[in-house]
Amino acid sequence: MNHCIVLFFQFCKFSVLCFGGGYMLIPLLTAEYVDKEQVLTMSEFGNLCSVAQVTPGPVGLNTATYVGYVNEGFFGALAASLGLIVPTILIGCSAAAGINRWKDTFLVNGMLKGTRLAAVALIMFAVTIFLGMSVFTQTIPWEAFGALFKFERPVLPEGFRVSPAGILICGVTVVLMLKTKLPTTALLLGAAAAGAILSAWF
Amino acid sequence: MEIQTLSRARRLLLLYCSFFRITALVVGGGLAMLPVIEEIFVNKHKLLTREELLDMTALTQTVPGIIAINSAVYIGMKIASVPGAIAAAAGAVTPPFTVILIIASFFPRLDPKNRYLLGVFAGIRAAVTGMILVTGCRMFRRTVRTPLEIAVVLIFFVLAIMKVSPALLILAAVPFGWCYVWWQTRRLAQAEANADASKNTETTSNNSENGEGGK
Numbered sequence: 194m195n196h197c198i199v200l201f202f203q204f205c206k207f208s209v210l211c212f213g214g215g216y217m218l219i220p221l222l223t224a225e226y227v228d229k230e231q232v233l234t235m236s237e238f239g240n241l242c243s244v245a246q247v248t249p250g251p252v253g254l255n256t257a258t259y260v261g262y263v264n265e266g267f268f269g270a271l272a273a274s275l276g277l278i279v280p281t282i283l284i285g286c287s288a289a290a291g292i293n294r295w296k297d298t299f300l301v302n303g304m305l306k307g308t309r310l311a312a313v314a315l316i317m318f319a320v321t322i323f324l325g326m327s328v329f330t331q332t333i334p335w336e337a338f339g340a341l342f343k344f345e346r347p348v349l350p351e352g353f354r355v356s357p358a359g360i361l362i363c364g365v366t367v368v369l370m371l372k373t374k375l376p377t378t379a380l381l382l383g384a385a386a387a388g389a390i391l392s393a394w395f
Numbered sequence: 396m397e398i399q400t401l402s403r404a405r406r407l408l409l410l411y412c413s414f415f416r417i418t419a420l421v422v423g424g425g426l427a428m429l430p431v432i433e434e435i436f437v438n439k440h441k442l443l444t445r446e447e448l449l450d451m452t453a454l455t456q457t458v459p460g461i462i463a464i465n466s467a468v469y470i471g472m473k474i475a476s477v478p479g480a481i482a483a484a485a486g487a488v489t490p491p492f493t494v495i496l497i498i499a500s501f502f503p504r505l506d507p508k509n510r511y512l513l514g515v516f517a518g519i520r521a522a523v524t525g526m527i528l529v530t531g532c533r534m535f536r537r538t539v540r541t542p543l544e545i546a547v548v549l550i551f552f553v554l555a556i557m558k559v560s561p562a563l564l565i566l567a568a569v570p571f572g573w574c575y576v577w578w579q580t581r582r583l584a585q586a587e588a589n590a591d592a593s594k595n596t597e598t599t600s601n602n603s604e605n606g607e608g609g610k
Contacts, residue, residue, distance in 0.1 A: 388518015
């Protein structure tokens with residue numbers, strides 16, 4: 194029960210910090226549950242995001258429900274989902290009352306400017322997390338690249354290589370997103386099928 | 396207006412059911428829900444105008460939180476005040492909550508052993524990587540304009556790689572944003588003052604040139 198309350202407040206925190214949409218949750222969630230508390234492995238987190246993407250509903254909510262369930266069962270899932278919603282309702286109710294008075298003030302403008310820059314950086318970081326689960330076979334070993342500063346060759350860990358299927362599907366998805374107006378559902382289903390077929394070879 | 400004919404209870408029920416339907420049917424969440432929201436609330440029930448919906452869209456992307464829940468809360472708020480916001484949010488949460496609970500109780504650990512199932516997950520992950528990449532690039536182009544801003548984004552990015560907590564980074568970005576906006580407005584004011592000053596000197600020098608030419 195205690196843990197449910199902790200979960201609730203953790204997700205309240207994520208909700209308040211989540212500027213710029215659901216993808217922002219990825220760095221926040223991996224920092225908390227993969228690196229710190231280790232209730233999920235990185236590959237589980239990746240699979241979880243895959244499930245969250247193909248099941249209906251916002252990715253953030255799906256992820257919250259699952260992380261809560263893994264932590265503490267049904268009530269954990271409930272606590273995590275509520276944690277994501279309650280701050281939004283509170284902010285929404287107070288914002289709707291005073292939004293016009295606050296919209297163009299220095300404090301709000303500055304906050305939005307700063308958090309947007311941080312959001313861009315963190316989404317780039319989310320991309321590197323996902324690259325380590327798709328295009329590369331392992332998490333990107335940033336420590337190894339530290340050797341570059343000493344003008345040495347970075348020693349990559351064994352098993353870290355480019356996955357041909359991953360880079361192919363990722364590249365095709367990017368091109369299709371930029372060149373066509375295919376709905377995301379179609380792209381995801383195509384990628385799932387391609388992944389299953391390619392897994393026979395690689 | 397139809398809004399008067401719908402009783403309060405009916406409006407709450409409509410909000411709950413509409414957002415239930417939206418999150419149950421729309422895969423991908425967030426901005427993908429917009430067309431459906433427009434269809435239900437603007438075209439069919441006429442509870443919102445198109446302009447109100449556009450304002451709402453801008454607002455839901457600036458306040459923190461998941462865009463889907465933000466939209467539910469602000470539309471609920473607009474149509475039936477605080478109970479409306481709660482009804483809409485509850486409606487938006489119910490389907491994904493149920494679906495994920497069912498999935499989670501069937502697969503207690505999302506670590507499949509089947510080769511093809513692994514391939515399916517790997518394929519979706521690769522596609523998601525591409526999607527986040529495209530979203531990130533679009534966001535970068537929209538928000539980052541000056542070399543200084545590029546530098547700041549890179550610094551935040553490197554700090555994130557060095558395992559600085561993302562929560563801390565976002566919190567640190569707020570005071571930075573204040574300083575930055577303050578500095579920008581001051582520089583703008585200074586540039587304007589300079590421009591005025593140079594305009595004045597130009598006109599005076601022109602005058603003196605003319606004066607000399609006159610001689």
